Amino acid sequence: MKIRLKFWGVRGSVPCPGPETVRYGGNTACLEIRFPELDDRLLIIDAGSGLRSLGNQMMARDFARGPIDASIFLTHTHWDHIMGFPFFVPIYVPGNKLTIYGPVSYEEDTLQGIVGGQLTYRYFPVREAELAATINYVELKEGRLDLGDGVSLVTRYLNHPVLCLGYRIEYGGKVLCTAYDTEPYRNLFVTDPAAPGYDAEMAREGEEVAAEQNRLHEEFFAGADLLIHDSQYTEQEYLAGKLGWGHSSFERAIAVARRAGVKSLALFHHDPERTDAQLDDLAANYCDREDGLEIFMAQEGMEIEI
Ligand SMILES: [Zn+2]
Ligand SMILES: [Zn+2]
Secondary structure, eight states: OOOEEEEEEOBOSSOOOSTTSTTTOOOBOEEEEEEGGGTTEEEEEOOSTTHHHHHHHHHHHTGGGSSOEEEEEOSOOOGGGTTTGGGOGGGGSTTOEEEEEEOOOSTTOOHHHHHGGGOSTTTOSSOGGGOOSEEEEEEOOSEEEEOSTTEEEEEEEOSSSSOOEEEEEEETTEEEEEEOSOOOOOOOSOOOTTSTTOOHHHHHHHHHHHHHHHHHHHHHTTTOSEEEEEOOBOHHHHHTTOTTSSOOBHHHHHHHHHHTTOSEEEEESBOTTOOHHHHHHHHHHHOBOOTTOEEEEOOTTOEEEO
16 A cells, blocks of 8 residues: 655745755645545645645646545644645635645634635735635644544644644555654753752753653654654754744754654755755755665655655
């Protein structure tokens, strides 16, 4: 049994088209996941700007076979993960059916309000009420979901400034995981005994909680055939002022993948400032195929089968 993946957007934060990003791609997060044995069933993860081109392909290929029935799983509702939605042509076509899943951080918000709410005259020339497809919204929490046809989805909260879910997709013994946007957990209490506000008990507890959360994070993608992990920064950049921004370094993504016994690691959510030449240099530094773990840079247009 197989799972197929195509990257339609690999950037974080904001699209960055141009001659210097043309090879790795400038679109923000969007993954197409297909199950060839299940009549090419389609799951999409994230609706970043890469969703626009995926939607055009769906209209050319899937819609030719009949109305589209697809699910979009949003990792979270930051703009780089939802901005492609208004430009996703299948939402304008009668007969198409879409289910949009995702976490919601604040009680007064709904998933529909955040995602569909982009379609108001304030931001866009078409209103949500004019969408012709049937669109359902499902708010997700941590847990396990049976998606039918033998496909299971496990979700886990990550460490990011809003609720953000990692996805673990299991099908026929194959496992594909996403762990972005996320930052390693760390002790948030004062740990220096000489610093004001130091409390030995709190410092110890903070250490334990962070270690336990990091252990659970690893356990979530243990043994995955493919892990797509946040690696927006180098460790040097991370420590030099990006702590608390909700992203990981290449070094830490690689270390957790190794500990978790992952087979293949895609470094993902590239910083929009990185040029192709810089990503090539980083790939030469970090990408590897030794000791049972294959490490590679996610690239727009890249297709993988596990
Ligand atoms: Zn992001
Ligand atoms: Zn984010």
